Amino acid sequence: MNDLDAFSVQDALNALQSGQVSSLELTQAYLERIQRLEVKLHAFITLTPDLALSQARAADDKRVQLRKSGQPYPPLLGLPLAVKDVLCVQGMRTTCGSKILENFIPPFNATCVQRLLDAGVVVLGKTNTDEFAMGSSTENSAYGVTHNPWDLDRVPGGSSGGSAAAVAAQLAPAALGTDTGGSVRQPASFCGVTGIKPTYGRVSRFGLIAYGSSLDSVGVLGHSAQDTEIILRLMAGFDELDATSQDEPLGTPGCAENADAHSFRIGVPKEYFIEGIQSEVKDRVHQAIQVFADLGAEIIEISLPHTPYALPVYYLIAPAEASANLARYDGVRFGLRAESHDLNQMFCQTRGRGFGAEVKRRIMLGTYALSAGYYDAYYGQAQKVRTLIKQDFDKAFQHIDVIAAPVAPSTAFKIGGHGDDPLAMYLEDVFSLPANLAGVPGLAFPVGFDNKHLPVGMQLMGKPFSESLLFRLAHAYQQATDWHQHRPPLD
């Protein structure tokens, strides 16, 4: 078992089903590769090899038992998976990339994790993330930066940068991520992998440590539309533990449909091809749109006029929600506590010491936006402009089926490249934020390279609950091209 290069989720499942490889062999192969490459990449915060091996042995035993009794296998039985360290896995340290949760051991599983464990996955470990998923580079992790497998001097994107790097470097066949303002799609784009941010409410947020609750969604990163669709379908669906969980049918798997784009109307929003975007990003995305045209799609230029306001809206709403969500880190029930005989001092010192610079910055921003005298001008106005952004999408989807756009204005930037300039970092999210504000699904996938041989990604955004169509179109693209099969030169 040393040729992991060929292994997609689908290949791994086929090999496990046919007995060509055992879960133990497959898991060992990934653990060995992790051991070899992790020093370069630092994709994980916590590795749990012993637990993974015992889960793999149990999966192999279960397969034997089920075979004997003629019963069907759970769909992902024995498949290794990496999990972003903002999702609770029972008994496995979950830090959120923060010192304040350095020793937090969840007593329960996130619903998405539970469903995948029920489907048979083996958890390899917890991947690196910007602290509380606040960031676009993984540089805000309290546990060190993750390196981009395509160029170790560059960031993998963020906040699901550990998951994206792990998949790109084949340290795991797929990984869970979360996306509040682009945190699945942008690192997928920077690392040359496929990443789905589902419709808000499609996947339960129970056990996802909250950042911006009206925006947070759990997604998947993998090597292809097909791989991510397989996993998304098994963790999606109604969950009574999440009040915003939706009970919408998944429909037919998109990757099982015809690999063409006939009769679909793809909208190309002019606001996503603005001055300042890297020219090669623009070129590769236009070339990919041409591939869709060749596959039979009708390409229509559209306008989403409020796109420029997505950034200010997001950087009010997300910090406001974060400032409320992160009030729970008070040193009482879990996490770090600074010892003091005064309660208020204990709160202030715990939070002052436990949170990193970006988290504090967003708590401050959100607290200000919600404070007496400023609420209407900032938070209230942001919520109204959010309505305008959502209406842009609603109107566009009256005459098109999906929207095609770049994921980010540029390819992966250098570690430390944005210095201590938060606004420059926030501008990285300019094309990924609108989908979260509108609650629509977005699927990012690689469409080529720039002249430094760094991956370029594009995204398809669809109507709420249209994930199947996004998968169908991306799958058609991946049948016609091979950008998703390129691997970084690491060995």
Added chain:
Amino acid sequence: MTLTLKEVEHIALLARLELTAEEKQRYQQQLSAILDHIAALQQLDTSQIEATSSVLPPRSRLRQDVARQGLTTQQVLQNAPMTEADQFRVPPVLDQD
């Protein structure tokens, strides 16, 4: 939009964040720059626009009123920095005198 140092200190108090003098200065400058950028929102006339607090249709759902297993006391307390007699222990909430 320039925040004063006093305003930064007030926000930090509201947020229960202890900041160093250096952090206060840095946030004063950075938050002011971010608020300048955000000021673009004021250009839009939203007097006729409803606020979006959730993208989901407004609908609430009730679950069946049946008891189910929750976490055990031991599980609830397992991550606590300090406990006593199956409870979270905190510094005094009321003045002692």
